[in-house]
């Protein structure tokens with residue numbers, strides 16, 4: 286599977302409906318930006334999609350989900366934890382295999398931080414930590430990328446580099462973005478969320494930033 290067709294997506298907190306019911310069909314090759322104001326329901330929708338797509342996806346959650354006590358290498362390696370045996374993962378914890386080191390180093394290099402390979406993740410800056418979560422998703426190399434605000438802590442040039450890399454490496458993606466210009470530049474479909482519903486669903490080519498700002 287490299288696209289998905291989900292129906293009946295709903296989420297409630299404390300008896301209050303915050304998402305749906307809504308449907309979302311994403312075809313292979315689509316790069317979807319989820320946009321909408323803070324609290325509209327983007328992260329909740331992303332979690333619902335991930336629950337259904339799960340092993341077919343590479344996830345970059347908003348809270349990053351890193352293990353601070355472990356070095357960068359091991360956090361990135363976790364992207365493929367479910368593909369290895371317990372034996373392989375235990376050996377890797379103590380003495381990683383060369384092929385895995387090389388692969389992880391190569392991904393970190395593309396993200397401009399190969400020198401951090403063995404650094405404790407806790408010692409990194411916010412933007413560096415965000416890139417470790419992105420590296421983990423790249424290392425997982427699943428058919429679909431699900432990323433929740435993956436460039437929120439990055440400076441301008443690094444944000445563009447990361448968006449280019451994600452576009453190259455994942456045929457199909459759903460990325461929640463606050464930056465409307467980045468959404469238009471790097472995604473070919475814009476889905477706007479308002480009060481837990483799809484309020485806009487258009488090809489990027491047909492939209493200008495001002496059209497999207499009506500959601501805010």
Ligand SMILES: Nc1ncnc2c1ncn2[C@@H]1O[C@H](COP(=O)(O)OP(=O)(O)OP(=O)(O)O)[C@@H](O)[C@H]1O
Pocket residue numbers: 298299303321322323324325326327328329330
């Ligand atoms: N664990 C939770 N418990 C209670 N309410 C929650 C919880 N998670 C989200 N919500 C509520 O659901 C709504 C949607 O939140 P969500 O995080 O999905 O929005 P968002 O569009 O991702 O916002 P942001 O852009 O600020 O990340 C908000 O009103 C939020 O308060």
